[in-house]
Amino acid sequence: MNTETEIILSHIENYTTTGVIHDALIPYFDQHGKWIGAPGIRSCAKSSRHLDRIKSSYLSASRRTSRDRAGTILRTSFVWRGSKSVHLTHSGIQGSLIVEGNANIHAAGLRHVYGSLISSTDKRVYLPNLRTVGGHFEFMHTFGLHVPRLHHVGGRAKMLGLLPPSLATIGKSLGVYWCFEAESDRLQNVGGSLVLTNAVIIHFPELVAIGGSFLLTFKTHVIHALKLESIGGDFLSKSAHEIRTPALRSVGGNMDTTSAKRYYHPRIKVSGEWTTFPGDVEDWTHRDAARRAMKQKPFWL
DSSP states (O other): OOHHHHHHHHHHHHHHHHOOOOGGGGGGBOTTSOBOOOTTOOOOTTTHHHHHHHHTOOOOGGGTEEEETTEEEEOSOEEEESSSOEEOOOSEESSOEEEESSOOEEOTTOOEESSOEEEOOOSOEEOTTOOEESSOEEEOSOSOEEOTTOOEESSOEEEESSOOTTOOEESSOEEEESOSEEEOSSOOEESSOEEESSOSEEEOTTOOEESSOEEEOTTOOEEEOTTOOEESSOEEOTTOSEEEOTTOOEESSOEEOTTOTTOOOTTSEESSOEEOSTTHHHHHHHHHHHHHHHHSOOTTO
16 A cells, blocks of 8 residues: 555545545545545455445535636546536546546636546547646547647556647556557657557657557557657567667667668667567678778778
């Protein structure tokens, strides 16, 4: 149990004795004042009595919202189930935004979600001013995702189609499915694995680090990541015949560049096994020997 979970659990236990809901627990209620649960909190012999009490509690309406210069802040989470369209006027949500069902989502003024933003909808999602999501960001059923200003996701991010154009940092993994052309001039850091399916061309000119693995499907032909320095896990790009990663120095797992002729270079330190284009290592060795020979003075001079 991590420190944050321990703190939340202590506030839940205090509620049993005091009857006061601590401010730190407000994001784990929904917009109607009902308890929806906190991540990492599970029933056990020690906590079951306290959890039963908090589950039956009610958060008053006066504590569910606040205001700042940008507008109204929803201090709780917002949970929606069904196909009726969701229209939000809040500028921020301190909890999570969870939409279960096929509903259009419209929140033109929403700037920040401090928890997670997760939906199973296959309809249009219109969030033109969303900047940051503190937790997970998951839209795995819609190609109608409009988040042009989103630049940071603190947890994992999973989506269909194109990458959001302003997305720069992801705290955990990033998965983009059916993307065909994976291009971003802003993406800089992925804390976990980067998974791209069906991407034929990959172009990330500002990407510096991938904390986990870099996983691609057999359809990928071109990879350009000129500033990429490190990959924490595997780098599997078996089908790519053109790979340009001149700054890459370390791969923490296995590496497969079977189709990329003359890509091998010993400056890239691979912790696992590197499967190169056939004869690539010998070819580099011969070319390096020729370069060294050309720099030496002839014996008769």
